[in-house]
Amino acid sequence: MDIEQRIKELEEEIKRTQYNKATEKHILRLKARIAYLKKELEEKKKKQKAQRAKGIKKSGDAMVSLIGPPSVGKSMLFNILTNAKSTVADYAFTTLEIHPGILKHKGAEIQLLDMPGLIEGASYGKGNGKEILSVARNSDLIMLVLDVYTVDYLEVILNELHNFGIRVNEKEPNISIKKKDRGGINVASTVPLSMDIESIKAIVREFGFVNADVLIKEDLNAERLMDFLSGNRTYVPAILVVNKIDLADEEFLREIKGKLHSWSPVFISAKYRTNLEKLKDEIFKASGLMRIYLKPQSGKIDYDAPLILKKGSTVEDVCKSLHRDFVRKFRYAMVWGKSVKFPGQHVGLEHKLMDEDIVRLVIRR
Ligand SMILES: Nc1nc2c(ncn2[C@@H]2O[C@H](COP(=O)(O)OP(=O)(O)O)[C@@H](O)[C@H]2O)c(=O)[nH]1
Numbered sequence: 001m002d003i004e005q006r007i008k009e010l011e012e013e014i015k016r017t018q019y020n021k022a023t024e025k026h027i028l029r030l031k032a033r034i035a036y037l038k039k040e041l042e043e044k045k046k047k048q049k050a051q052r053a054k055g056i057k058k059s060g061d062a063m064v065s066l067i068g069p070p071s072v073g074k075s076m077l078f079n080i081l082t083n084a085k086s087t088v089a090d091y092a093f094t095t096l097e098i099h100p101g102i103l104k105h106k107g108a109e110i111q112l113l114d115m116p117g118l119i120e121g122a123s124y125g126k127g128n129g130k131e132i133l134s135v136a137r138n139s140d141l142i143m144l145v146l147d148v149y150t151v152d153y154l155e156v157i158l159n160e161l162h163n164f165g166i167r168v169n170e171k172e173p174n175i176s177i178k179k180k181d182r183g184g185i186n187v188a189s190t191v192p193l194s195m196d197i198e199s200i201k202a203i204v205r206e207f208g209f210v211n212a213d214v215l216i217k218e219d220l221n222a223e224r225l226m227d228f229l230s231g232n233r234t235y236v237p238a239i240l241v242v243n244k245i246d247l248a249d250e251e252f253l254r255e256i257k258g259k260l261h262s263w264s265p266v267f268i269s270a271k272y273r274t275n276l277e278k279l280k281d282e283i284f285k286a287s288g289l290m291r292i293y294l295k296p297q298s299g300k301i302d303y304d305a306p307l308i309l310k311k312g313s314t315v316e317d318v319c320k321s322l323h324r325d326f327v328r329k330f331r332y333a334m335v336w337g338k339s340v341k342f343p344g345q346h347v348g349l350e351h352k353l354m355d356e357d358i359v360r361l362v363i364r365r
């Protein structure tokens with residue numbers, strides 16, 4: 001029997017089974033089996049044809065994809081924020097290709113990608129959905145764009161991303177698993193777990209493990225455990241933008257804000273350029289970038305030309321991005337800013353920097 005059919009059968013079995021305390025474990029096991037089969041299926045398909053988005057090269061300090069339904073104003077926004085041009089029109093599906101453009105902000109060059117609208121069924125390939133979703137998966141940030149009329153469409157978009165294996169604003173599950181030769185499945189944890197150990201073991205077994213040590217470092221649910229075991233999930237940060245606020249009155253806007261409050265969206269009007277500076281700041285922040293100002297031995301700091309690095313970068317990363325000999329010849333660095341206890345503190349290569357820190361490298365000659 002082929003895998004797809006087996007998945008269907010299992011899904012039907014779940015539907016047939018009444019959910020109660022007695023069947024709970026059985027259902028969980030069926031779900032794990034389905035997740036495992038889906039993983040097998042994906043791997044098989046991947047071998048058949050590599051679904052890579054063609055022609056999109058990462059450039060700049062970060063890559064951000066604009067994801068949203070058709071006609072919400074993605075292209076108009078993209079045209080205002082970047083140096084590139086994309087077609088804007090009154091009818092749906094004006095953007096048939098993927099357009100890259102550069103947004104310059106706070107000294108960073110952020111590559112934005114204007115994309116066709118994402119529609120229901122995209123994760124199954126509808127409307128070039130797989131191509132769009134592969135690009136989204138490879139970006140540093142997903143910018144979800146809606147307008148005031150399509151707020152309820154957020155669920156659809158999130159569902160398509162989820163189906164495609166993209167997890168937004170979620171951390172990677174903090175688990176490790178080691179195969180071994182004997183001893184069965186062993187589960188240890190560093191925190192109290194809500195799931196019971198037997199269920200965890202059953203799921204791990206469904207994914208083909210016979211002997212393994214599982215170390216769990218967060219209180220996870222069954223879904224996150226299966227995500228981890230499936231191994232092909234991508235964890236991407238996302239922000240939400242609601243466009244066309246010029247078309248909503250105060251009451252309508254308040255209703256929308258209520259619905260979306262857990263997202264803290266940025267409300268904008270591309271047409272009237274409302275709130276775009278705030279949006280740029282949010283994009284910068286959520287792209288995981290930071291600015292480091294270099295203090296030369298003599299002369300002034302150039303605040304217009306920060307070094308742009310990924311958040312969490314160290315003094316060593318600064319050295320590497322400046323000159324390949326700097327790590328070898330490094331003596332110490334002096335740092336002013338949020339990452340140190342007092343101004344001008346001496347630190348080593350492993351010191352983690354923070355946004356807007358000032359760094360002076362002291363290098364052996
Ligand atoms: N009123 C208003 N219309 C907008 C705004 N942004 C875009 N539009 C209009 O919405 C339509 C669709 O825009 P487009 O950028 O092509 O949407 P896309 O399909 O998401 O790329 C066009 O007619 C735009 O002029 C806005 O902020 N306010």
Ligand SMILES: [Mg+2]
Binds near residue numbers: 074075088095
């Ligand atoms: Mg468009």
